[in-house]
Amino acid sequence: MSAQINKNFLNISQSYLFAEIAKRIRDWQAANPEHASKLIRMGIGDVTRPLPxxxxxxxxxxxxxxxxxxxxxxxxxxxxxxxxxxxxxxxxxxxxxxxxxxxxxxxxxxxxxxxxxxxxxxxxxxxxxxxxxxxxxxxxxxxxxxxxxxxxxxxxxxxxxxxxxxxxxxxxxxxxxxxxxxxxxxxxxxxxxxxxxxxxxxxxxxxxxxxxxxxxxxxxxxxxxxxxxxxxxxxxxxxxxxxxxxxxxxxxxxxxxxxxxxxxxxxxxxxxxxxxxxxxxxxxxxxxxxxxTPEGEKQINENIQYYKDNAKIITDTLDRMQIFYTGGKNSPYIWMKCPGGMKSWDFFNDLLEKAYVVGTPGAGFGKSGEQFFRLTAFSTHENTEEAMRRFERIYG
CATH class of the missing domain: 3.40.640.10 (Type I PLP-dependent aspartate aminotransferase-like (Major domain))
Structure with a gap:
């Protein structure tokens, strides 16, 4: 007799979505070291503001x-x-x-x-x-x-x-x-x-x-x-x-x-x-x-508003470009339709190569995510504004 594994594990993707994104970023950085410092990350939903x-x-x-x-x-x-x-x-x-x-x-x-x-x-x-x-x-x-x-x-x-x-x-x-x-x-x-x-x-x-x-x-x-x-x-x-x-x-x-x-x-x-x-x-x-606490809530709400302001920068750009999206107002996530009918991983590569901006391909979240893309508001104002300037210049 030998130990039996849970074979259901063999039925899940062997690469978690964000691990795959990280690998693609590393490959791009290795191939484009002269542009690596220009990279703006708007993919993983990790906060950037420090603790209050x-x-x-x-x-x-x-x-x-x-x-x-x-x-x-x-x-x-x-x-x-x-x-x-x-x-x-x-x-x-x-x-x-x-x-x-x-x-x-x-x-x-x-x-x-x-x-x-x-x-x-x-x-x-x-x-x-x-x-x-x-x-x-x-x-x-x-x-x-x-x-x-x-x-x-x-x-x-x-x-x-x-x-x-x-x-x-x-x-x-x-x-x-x-x-x-x-x-x-x-x-x-x-x-x-x-x-x-x-x-x-x-x-x-x-x-x-x-x-x-x-x-x-x-x-x-x-x-x-x-x-x-x-x-x-x-x-x-x-x-x-x-x-x-x-x-x-x-x-x-x-x-x-x-x-x-x-x-x-x-x-x-x-x-x-x-x-x-x-x-x-x-x-x-x-x-x-x-x-x-009252002071804690005040400081936390300031951080949340900061992210909401970033979301507005993103949604204002998409509104000008007449690109469909959901989210942004009541969420730190903006779920946008890929420009030109591109598939989501194709758009991921295109956005990275042309704008040096990282988001999350919608296909990684399921069948209905194909041709959609997730951007997050968890960045700085400066990076969010710069990312959307690049986006509008390339796809506008």
């Missing part, structure tokens, strides 16, 4: 506490410290959503929990994802061997697919504001999905990582929709909200009302976390708590 000063002060203060016996913290609660869960509770009340503390689970980021939550569900479940799609939703389920169906989106439906009989599935992934398209579901549209899940016994896995970019009356949380607590788990992150991509902190909400097969999913998730996760560090959780 209030957050840094909280990190420093908590670090010093760890060096004193009276304030030292060892293992913390796997589900997170009460001080941070209380701050999150208070944040949700702004959207008229009431959460119990023990419905909130602190994590090291939304990406981890989006994959880990699948421990609660049988591999016999059918999964629905929207297409284009954040690759993690697909790859984690392919690794487990689940059947996946796709709700395809397009220019015609504004890249916001709606429920249809053929989309009946046990698990439904929704992301709003969407990565990669930047499109945002309104209340009526989210209500339709919640009702669809209730009618079919489905569970919605709702990724709200970009809710901080939402303005107006658009929902920040799926729990703003009546009945959603009975059918939805919500994932959120401090990565884009507060620049924690290198600090790592997020949270998942599993409501008490969410039950299946006589089991309480909140209790199941607690049991899973206490077995497989030792929690986020005290230092990082104190930093996350500072995000919700």
């Amino acid at each position: 000063e209030t957050v840094v002060e909280a990190l420093v203060k908590a670090s010093r506490e760890m060096g004193v016996a009276e304030t030292f913290h060892g293992y913390g609660p796997e589900q997170g410290y009460d001080f941070l869960k209380t701050a999150i509770q208070n944040y949700y009340t702004r959207f008229h959503v009431a959460l119990e503390q023990d419905e909130i689970f602190i994590s090291d980021g939304a990406k981890s929990d989006i994959g880990n939550i699948l421990d609660l569900f049988s591999v016999d479940n059918t999964v629905m994802v929207t297409d284009p799609v954040y690759p993690v939703y697909v790859d984690t389920n392919v690794m487990a061997g689940r059947k996946i169906i796709y709700a395809y989106s397009s220019e015609e439906n504004g890249f916001l697919p709606m429920p249809a009989p053929e989309y009946k599935a046990d698990l439904i992934y929704l992301c709003s504001p969407n990565n990669p398209t930047g499109a945002v579901y309104n209340r009526e549209q989210l209500t339709a999905w919640v009702n669809f899940a209730r009618d079919n016994g489905s569970i919605i896995l709702f990724d709200a990582a970009y809710e901080c970019f939402v303005t107006g009356d658009l929902p920040h949380s799926i729990y703003e929709i009546p009945g959603a607590k009975e059918v939805a788990i919500e994932f959120c992150s401090f990565s884009k909200k507060a620049g924690f991509t290198g600090t790592r902190c997020g949270y998942t909400v599993v409501p008490y009302a969410l039950k299946r097969d006589g089991a309480d999913l909140n209790h199941m998730w607690l049991r899973r976390q206490t077995t497989k996760f030792n929690g986020v560090s005290y230092i990082v959780q104190r930093a996350a708590e500072a995000v919700f």
